[in-house]
Amino acid sequence: MSNASTTVPTLAYFPTRGLAQPIRLLLKYTGTPFDDKRYELGPDVPNLLQNFRKEKFTLGLDFPSVPYYLDGNVKLTQSIAILRYLGRKYGLVAGDEAGLVRQDLVEQQIQDIKQSFFEIIFKKEDFESKKDSYIAETLP
Numbered sequence: 621m622s623n624a625s626t627t628v629p630t631l632a633y634f635p636t637r638g639l640a641q642p643i644r645l646l647l648k649y650t651g652t653p654f655d656d657k658r659y660e661l662g663p664d665v666p667n668l669l670q671n672f673r674k675e676k677f678t679l680g681l682d683f684p685s686v687p688y689y690l691d692g693n694v695k696l697t698q699s700i701a702i703l704r705y706l707g708r709k710y711g712l713v714a715g716d717e718a719g720l721v722r723q724d725l726v727e728q729q730i731q732d733i734k735q736s737f738f739e740i741i742f743k744k745e746d747f748e749s750k751k752d753s754y755i756a757e758t759l760p
Contacts, residue, residue, distance in 0.1 A: 629691035631702075632657040634672075639699040640687040646703060650710045659686065700727070733758060 631647065633640035635658040647654050662670040676684040680695050688695070689702045696702050707713045714720045736758045740750040 627692070628653045628655055629689060630655040630657055631687060631689050632659065632672075633687040634659055634661055638687075643687060643689065643699060643702050643706070646706050646710075646712075650706070650712075652706075652710075700731075 629647075629652065631640060631643055631654050637644075644656065659669075659672045662668045672686060679688065679690070681688055681697050682695070683697050685697045687699055687702065688697045689705070690696075694705065696705055704713075714723045736754060740747055740754055743750075
């Protein structure tokens with residue numbers, strides 16, 4: 621048996637759910653074993669990404685960032701690109717143009733909902749005043 625066939629893919633991110641969590645969930649759903657690599661965060665803002673920076677240019681990534689996914693010769697960054705790759709790999713994408721269009725639409729709608737959510741949670745002083753309108757206007 622070759623070494624390549626025994627190597628599990630690697631998904632790397634920080635010790636948070638964040639952008640990597642949908643990828644983790646998809647890998648679990650498909651029963652795909654993977655190395656869930658977590659880069660510890662640095663002690664302060666200037667050094668926050670120091671552990672990732674030590675190796676980011678040694679991984680062979682076209683656009684080094686996290687999350688990244690390594691699967692044999694496939695080396696990807698960008699969470700949506702990784703999700704799309706896995707969807708195609710495991711037959712979880714639409715089979716016709718109408719389905720693909722709908723899939724793209726839902727993907728972008730989810731991105732808009734997430735962006736609106738992040739805008740209120742990261743401005744903690746405004747959270748209480750904005751959460752009700754977010755629930756009433758963004759989620760329906």
